[in-house]
Amino acid sequence: MQFELLTKDSQSKARAGKITTDHGVIETPIFMPVGTVATVKGVHQRELKEVINPDIILGNTYHLYLRPQTTIIEKAGGLHKFMNWDRNILTDSGGYQVYSLSSNRKIKEEGVKFKSHIDGSYHVFTPENVMEIQRKIGADIIMAFDECTPYPCDYNYAKRSMHMTHRWLDRCINHLEKTPLTYDYNQAFFPIVQGSTYKDLRKQSAEYIANAGAVGNAIGGLSVGEPAEEMYAMTDVVCEILPEDKPRYLMGVGTPINILENIALGVDMFDCVMPTRNARNGMLFTAHGSINIKNKKWEADFSPIDEMGITFVDTEYSKAYLRHLFTVNELLGKQIATIHNLGFYLWLVREARKHILAGDFAAWKNKMVKQMDNRL
Structure with a gap:
């Protein structure tokens, strides 16, 4: 295994690197x-x-x-x-x-x-x-x-x-x-x-x-x-x-x-296990805070699950539909939520990497922490 440290953020100790193994490259943070x-x-x-x-x-x-x-x-x-x-x-x-x-x-x-x-x-x-x-x-x-x-x-x-x-x-x-x-x-x-x-x-x-x-x-x-x-x-x-x-x-x-x-x-x-375990319980993570999709407030909300999401489930299904799936205990609801949460976690670390490489990670991190510390 090889590790290459590509750059460090000047305002924090954050690093962007690359791990190489016989099964491929791992871009860090991951x-x-x-x-x-x-x-x-x-x-x-x-x-x-x-x-x-x-x-x-x-x-x-x-x-x-x-x-x-x-x-x-x-x-x-x-x-x-x-x-x-x-x-x-x-x-x-x-x-x-x-x-x-x-x-x-x-x-x-x-x-x-x-x-x-x-x-x-x-x-x-x-x-x-x-x-x-x-x-x-x-x-x-x-x-x-x-x-x-x-x-x-x-x-x-x-x-x-x-x-x-x-x-x-x-x-x-x-x-x-x-x-x-x-x-x-x-x-x-x-x-x-x-x-x-x-x-x-x-x-x-x-x-x-x-x-x-x-x-x-x-x-x-x-x-x-x-x-x-x-x-x-x-x-x-x-x-x-x-x-x-x-x-x-x-x-x-x-x-x-x-x-x-x-x-x-x-x-x-x-x-x-948090992104997958919480998904199975109806908790979704987003860039603007967490969503308990079981809440009644989403019952008639036909907007996409997450307009900023990177996976197909984020825009193909509505909050109302996902809430319905959880209400009737349909397995598909847990699968959709799991794909969303994992997609968000991978987006988050890759976005962090981009900002480390760009040299503005610390400011971006502080903004994201504030945004995500909400219950929607």
């Missing part, structure tokens, strides 16, 4: 639609490619390991072939999912024993076998196995957890060196900064991760309930330390405003 179980919910791969047009999507090791299982994906020739997606894929290592199973898992130095949310069966994830699983899944970018701490989190727990994440990182790296590629293309490996919302721990972790010398780096353990101001403060601390010539990935973030503010702090890559 938002990665979440395809947890080998599908971005409610969207055909053809729609994903031709309408939403992301350079990269995300899959999840924990979920793919359980279903359809690693052996099936390997027999198919890897996740790209299994789901018919010829562009880039990143897989999360499953650390966050293990964190979310707090009542059904036990963390030890060796790894994590957890209970499947599907059938109650027990499984063990270690840094070593998670690397092997991600080799077989075959994503272009694979993540270190880490522990994601909750919020709020006791300082001593956060410190112990951070050091264990660092030890797990060393084990991941050592095992990857001994584990050959499964397919005929390369995989890039990203370690993950932890440390909860403690500045000194974040600094220490960022320095450890930077010294690992990986081709890219990630920031984890945020967007888990902490106030946005704390998220931004921790991101700022970490981005000051992570090397400038490597892409920075902020995991699981976030709202459109969160994304713009973190781009301004030097982040290049994002993922979040």
